[in-house]
Amino acid sequence: MQVLFDYVLFHFKRVYHLPEPLDISYGFQNSSRIQIRQSSTTFFSQKEAQPESVIWKDWQGTSLPLFFVSFTELDWLTQTASGTVVVNYDLIASGFYLLSGWQEFYSSNRDQFGRFPYASSVQARHKFITKPIVNYYFEVLRAAVELAYGQKITQKTWNGKPFATCLSHDIDYCQSAWKVAGKPALQKGRLGLFLKLAAQKALGKDAWFNFQQVEQELEQLNAKASFFFLPEQGNYQGHPNADYNVCSNLTQQQINRLQQAGHEIAVHGSHGSSINLEQLKSEKEKLAIPVTGNRFHYLRFDPDRTPEVVDELGFTYDSTLGFPEHFGFRNSYCHPFKLFNFNSGQSTDTWEVPLNLMDVTLNHPNYLQLMPLQVLPAITPMLNEIIRFNGVFTLLWHNENFSAYGLQGGLQMFQEITQFLQKQGTGFFTIHEVVKQTEA
Ligand SMILES: [Zn+2]
Structure with a gap:
């Protein structure tokens, strides 16, 4: 005990x-x-x-x-x-x-x-x-x-801000809007839209290659974010990994630009890597820059193997643990915590920065199916809990949901949620920064 x-x-x-x-x-x-x-x-x-x-x-x-x-x-x-x-x-x-x-x-x-x-x-x-x-x-x-x-005990704050927000972006797709959004357009007879998407792609500017747009949104908030890049392409047991090559000049340029602007780059461990140390190790190396954090694609986390995998690879943090089916507190806690390794019966050295809300959760047919106007009222009680406890809110918003060819009303939802947080006085930090402050 x-x-x-x-x-x-x-x-x-x-x-x-x-x-x-x-x-x-x-x-x-x-x-x-x-x-x-x-x-x-x-x-x-x-x-x-x-x-x-x-x-x-x-x-x-x-x-x-x-x-x-x-x-x-x-x-x-x-x-x-x-x-x-x-x-x-x-x-x-x-x-x-x-x-x-x-x-x-x-x-x-x-x-x-x-x-x-x-x-x-x-x-x-x-x-x-x-x-x-x-x-x-x-x-x-x-x-x-x-x-x-006989004395008052106060809560710690985040560089003077009452609570922290970590905005994060998993980069799964940045080259296939023309295909994913274009095909249905073609089927519905919307030839004009299809041609527009195809033309953008042909010019090397797929509608999901929208890093600058994401950056501009972050600039409006004066926020630095964490970008998780997926170093594995192609299908894994029938499920898609990245639609881009993380080692290509095109991607590396974006990574460098984001980093120079003060954003964090981290690993988005591919399908299978949460139970495969060698695979995750090679993905970490593929990024070719020092990274301290990881989040697994599809939020795949195996409680038997994953804590050991991320700990042994020396990751400072993981940020996978949220339920895809529902927003909230998967470990009933709104601060970073150390992953526990049940095989060794000990705490690991790796922090978990729990994921509270993923865009996909809000309207995926298998998940919540909320209308855009229902989103902020639905999540406000959860946000108020985080504010009450001077906690950390971690949001995952995929880059494609900033574009007109992703989640319907995605950009407006992102703006509505983040402006609400800003009004409540949040500090926007990268996940790495939040971990450093937790350790201090
Ligand atoms: Zn992903």
């Missing part, structure tokens, strides 16, 4: 300005100023994916799920005559369960891409995908510290 405590406490210490050293213990065996009640659960030795039961307890108007306790009648915190503060609920066990992604490792449910399905998650089952529950647990722990030390 020491591993659980160390893992959870490591993250708690990264979001608040806390007394150092912090006199806190898990269980009642020490005489610490703060003592967290340890449940007697055998759950973590049984390798089950999900706890049998969940109970709910109110914290300042929000109902929080707790997994390894059978009572709710005690207050969250009690203080003894000698001043010791007792946290009456095992927030370490519940926090570890959610943050480490335990359910994904111990569940055998996978979709056609080997991904853990949202429908199988405890978040879907108990409907809390848009609540960062672990951050709420930390708020309880903060209250315990304030009570024990």
Whole structure:
């Protein structure tokens, strides 16, 4: 249970300005100023994916799920005559369960891409995908510290900004708008549109070769973003990788330009690379510039192999973990966290910067099917949670959805969401910058 405590406490210490050293213990065996009640659960030795039961307890108007306790009648915190503060609920066990992604490792449910399905998650089952529950647990722990030390504990900010936004762009396609958008145009008899797209392509300016357009949008926001380039071309088991060659002069020019403008370049690991160290290594090398981050194409993440793969390759961060089917908090947390390796039973050195919203999620026939006007109202409660906890919002907007030949109303949606964030006072950072600030 020491591993659980160390893992959870490591993250708690990264979001608040806390007394150092912090006199806190898990269980009642020490005489610490703060003592967290340890449940007697055998759950973590049984390798089950999900706890049998969940109970709910109110914290300042929000109902929080707790997994390894059978009572709710005690207050969250009690203080003894000698001043010791007792946290009456095992927030370490519940926090570890959610943050480490335990359910994904111990569940055998996978979709056609080997991904853990949202429908199988405890978040879907108990409907809390848009609540960062672990951050709420930390708020309880903060209250315990304030009570024990008699001082106010403040949250860390992002270079003075109350919350951070990471805008990110996976570059899957930048050469095939003429084909993907052109063919349906031709079939519908819209010869003019087809000819326009084909002519653009012939001039070497496919409508999806729109890096400058993306950059201009970012400039309007005074934002630096993270661009994930896919170094593998062609199909993999029938599924597409990049439609461009990352080593070509054409692509390398764009990469250099983006980098010079202050944007981050990172790897977009291709199909199969999340379980194949050699493959991801060669893709990282193909980019021919030093990179610190990765996100897997199709958000393919195997909880058994992937933490080890990215850790062994020395990636500072991964930013794959969001459910494609639903926006929100896959690990119930709105800050970066260290990936946990269940095979070794230890935390890795690689940060996960969780992905909160992907454009495709919003209207893909398999996912949410929201109308453009419904998008901002639908995601605002999630954004407000991130603001409340001084967290990080990570958005994935594919370059083709800035063009007129991608997601319908894609550009307007991007503008609407980012302008809302700007009004709320966010700081826009690359993912690399957010990780550096988290480590500091
Ligand atoms: Zn992709």
